[in-house]
Amino acid sequence: MGDPEFLLYKAAQSLKSFGKAYDLLEQKIEEGFWRPNRFEYAVLDHISGNVIGFEEPNGQFVARISDYIRKNNEEIRKGATKKEIAKQISYTIMEMYEFLKTRDDCKKNWPIFIDKIEQWFGQASYDIVHYIPCILVPDYAQTFFLGPVQFVHIKDIFDGSQGLPHGPLPEANRETLRRALEENSACWVAKVEITKCLEYRSLELANLAVDIAIGALKLVVTRKDGGSGMARATARTLSKWDGSVALYAPGRAKGLTERSAGNFLSGHEFSKYLFESKQFIINAGASISAFISGKDPLSNLRQAWCDSVYWYHEGTSEHLTTVSVVKLETAIEALLRTKSSRGSEERIKSIIKKITGLDSTDMAPDPIGKTVKEYVKSLVAARSRILHGTLSPLIDDAEEEEEHLIWLSRKLLLIFSHSVGQYSKEINAIDCIDEYLIWLESNKHNITFY
Numbered sequence: 001m002g003d004p005e006f007l008l009y010k011a012a013q014s015l016k017s018f019g020k021a022y023d024l025l026e027q028k029i030e031e032g033f034w035r036p037n038r039f040e041y042a043v044l045d046h047i048s049g050n051v052i053g054f055e056e057p058n059g060q061f062v063a064r065i066s067d068y069i070r071k072n073n074e075e076i077r078k079g080a081t082k083k084e085i086a087k088q089i090s091y092t093i094m095e096m097y098e099f100l101k102t103r104d105d106c107k108k109n110w111p112i113f114i115d116k117i118e119q120w121f122g123q124a125s126y127d128i129v130h131y132i133p134c135i136l137v138p139d140y141a142q143t144f145f146l147g148p149v150q151f152v153h154i155k156d157i158f159d160g161s162q163g164l165p166h167g168p169l170p171e172a173n174r175e176t177l178r179r180a181l182e183e184n185s186a187c188w189v190a191k192v193e194i195t196k197c198l199e200y201r202s203l204e205l206a207n208l209a210v211d212i213a214i215g216a217l218k219l220v221v222t223r224k225d226g227g228s229g230m231a232r233a234t235a236r237t238l239s240k241w242d243g244s245v246a247l248y249a250p251g252r253a254k255g256l257t258e259r260s261a262g263n264f265l266s267g268h269e270f271s272k273y274l275f276e277s278k279q280f281i282i283n284a285g286a287s288i289s290a291f292i293s294g295k296d297p298l299s300n301l302r303q304a305w306c307d308s309v310y311w312y313h314e315g316t317s318e319h320l321t322t323v324s325v326v327k328l329e330t331a332i333e334a335l336l337r338t339k340s341s342r343g344s345e346e347r348i349k350s351i352i353k354k355i356t357g358l359d360s361t362d363m364a365p366d367p368i369g370k371t372v373k374e375y376v377k378s379l380v381a382a383r384s385r386i387l388h389g390t391l392s393p394l395i396d397d398a399e400e401e402e403e404h405l406i407w408l409s410r411k412l413l414l415i416f417s418h419s420v421g422q423y424s425k426e427i428n429a430i431d432c433i434d435e436y437l438i439w440l441e442s443n444k445h446n447i448t449f450y
Helices: 004-013 060-072 074-079 082-099 103-124 154-158 171-183 199-220 267-276 278-293 299-317 321-336 341-356 372-387 399-423 433-446
Strands: 015-018 039-044 051-055 126-135 144-146 149-153 188-197 246-249 252-254
Touching: 004 015, 004 060, 004 082, 004 103, 015 082, 039 060, 039 082, 051 082, 060 074, 060 082, 074 103, 074 188, 074 199, 082 103, 126 171, 126 199, 144 199, 144 278, 149 154, 149 199, 154 171, 154 188, 188 199, 199 278, 199 299, 199 399, 267 278, 278 299, 278 399, 299 321, 299 399, 299 433, 321 341, 321 372, 321 399, 341 372, 341 399, 341 433, 372 399, 399 433
Parallel strands: none
Antiparallel strands: 015 051, 039 051, 126 188, 144 149, 149 188, 246 252
């Protein structure tokens, strides 16, 4: 990454005053196409009318300082985005410019520079409790937790019986929340607290934590029970009603179809699903907690699980089977930390062998009707064909591959969640996918899943 004092020197040297901001639209297309931004992290000097910014290509050193700080300060890495840190770095360089003119100056003043960044973060970061509207099941069910994420039905929110440590929301905010719930036909609120974060990053982390939690719920409440429609109401969702009208013939039309999430489940049945899956809920919650805090002895394995569940959630929310296949196969790649499509194929065959004992040339169980090698190859190839344009995502269908991938990714995520919970109790557990898979093969007979 380079000597940080040198990066600071190069960034400071690129700070310039520009008399005019060049617009790409004013350039000839053959010249403007390749032309990069002339400067980055710029501010307008209201006195002179000039733009002060970091001239490219050396403006990149501001971003590299941001990378260095995020790598060496876990609290800032978690609590601010790379862009937010880079912007503050640019302001701090402008403020200290007179003291950063030589490499010796930069070396001498690096501790002061870092102290200013840390002071900024300390003053700009907050502990924030987020209330996020969600679409789960229409019926009432008791409050439940998935790690740091608490799901509360609107009945408990607005009856004032939510039992939340921060007390009831102010009236104006309650009305905002009520309106958001009504507009999205949502009956649930996810409450999650994010500590020591800038406001934008805090909301980003809260939204992601809720998405992962809902993805975990969809491993319990499957598509046949309406699980595919579960979502954060502030994300990409479908309306409760499909109001499109289809005209079959004069005087004969169809419209207004209900498509709510969890329509096939009563609140009692939903609670029963959660109770019967309580060990999975505990294990999934531990991974979500690790995602938010960044602190866990097995943080890499738990992050892989969270990444995978996010893709599973995305894939099972899709209506085009071809797009679903891309996301579901990505879920498996994220879980197993594969580095290529070839690596994905080998890794999936390997984990099937470790769990079931079946070799590549063995027949997979009915109704698959293929060898393990053929089965895995067909799944990986489907994603590759879609991404490379030999299978149209709009015209072609991949229903069979989608069903297989939903089944396989769900099984792997459930096994992974439960077994990592057991693996974490091992004295010599190593936070590495390869070491974990070796352990899994040796302990598969002691692992049960859902």
